[in-house]
Amino acid sequence: MCISRCGVVATVEDGRLTKVNADPAHPNGCICVKGTAAPEIVYSPDRLRTPMKRTRPKSDPDPGWVSIFWDETMALVGANPQAFRKRGAWVEEYGYDIGANSGDT
Numbered sequence: 177m178c179i180s181r182c183g184v185v186a187t188v189e190d191g192r193l194t195k196v197n198a199d200p201a202h203p204n205g206c207i208c209v210k211g212t213a214a215p216e217i218v219y220s221p222d223r224l225r226t227p228m229k230r231t232r233p234k235s236d237p238d239p240g241w242v243s244i245f246w247d248e249t250m251a252l253v254g255a256n257p258q259a260f261r262k263r264g265a266w267v268e269e270y271g272y273d274i275g276a277n278s279g280d281t
């Protein structure tokens with residue numbers, strides 16, 4: 177779930193991820209607590225599933241996040257690619273980052 181790309185063995189029961197362990201054949205040979213907690217993260221009701229768009233100015237203490245669809249997101253990026261060149265700007269404005277271990281969302 178991060179750039180480390182550890183090797184894992186995932187257990188799926190009845191179509192649901194239930195356990196994640198280190199792949200003993202992978203050079204790392206271990207995973208961190210976040211990797212172990214992957215089933216809880218995947219099914220958390222608090223998990224972001226879509227990009228979030230700020231609807232209020234940055235000076236407002238309430239950013240007014242609203243969920244948007246990917247096609248709207250891609251249209252926004254396509255309309256102003258310079259604004260999204262910096263990864264931090266993307267996260268500040270749209271509240272979505274790839275990976276659970278990025279630390280800046």
Ligand code: SF4
Nearest residue numbers: 177178182207208211
């Ligand atoms: S989140 Fe942990 S287990 Fe997953 S790839 Fe990163 S370091 Fe490895």
